Amino acid sequence: MQSFGASKEFLIGDEIKWEVAGEGVRRKIMGYDDKIMLVNVEFSKGSVGALHExxxxxxxxxxxxxxxxxxxxxxxxxxxGDCFxxxxxxxxxxxxxxxxxxxxxxxxxREDFMKTGMNY
Structure with a gap:
């Protein structure tokens, strides 16, 4: 596994660019280190997060x-308010x-997100 280090301790949402993740879907990579990652994902009505694993x-x-x-x-x-x-x-x-x-x-x-995102 490739190491990407860690994010800054404080991340200001307005300073992080949205990345297009699909039609009607965009994301912001927030805090991370090699063991954990948090990502905000915005969906427009009708957009699809395709089946994957x-x-x-x-x-x-x-x-x-x-x-x-x-x-x-x-x-x-x-x-x-729900979770999965x-x-x-x-x-x-x-x-x-x-x-x-x-x-x-x-x-x-998610190494694949880091390689495409790099906008933090």
């Missing part, structure tokens, strides 16, 4: 909006039903 553990907090979330064979509608956990190597994705924001936490760091 990765070796990272993931916990996601729904800040606002409404999402149809698929984890493995299960599907649920989640709204602001995705174990490593489990197929998952989301459809945004109402514009909103998710906060993703990954362990370990």
């Amino acid at each position: 990765h070796y990272h553990s993931q916990v996601t907090y729904v800040v606002s909006g409404q999402f149809e979330v698929t984890i493995g064979d299960d599907k649920k509608i989640l709204k602001g 956990y995705i174990p490593p190597h489990v197929l998952h994705g989301a459809i945004c039903l109402e514009e909103g924001i998710l906060i993703d936490v990954f362990s370990p760091i």
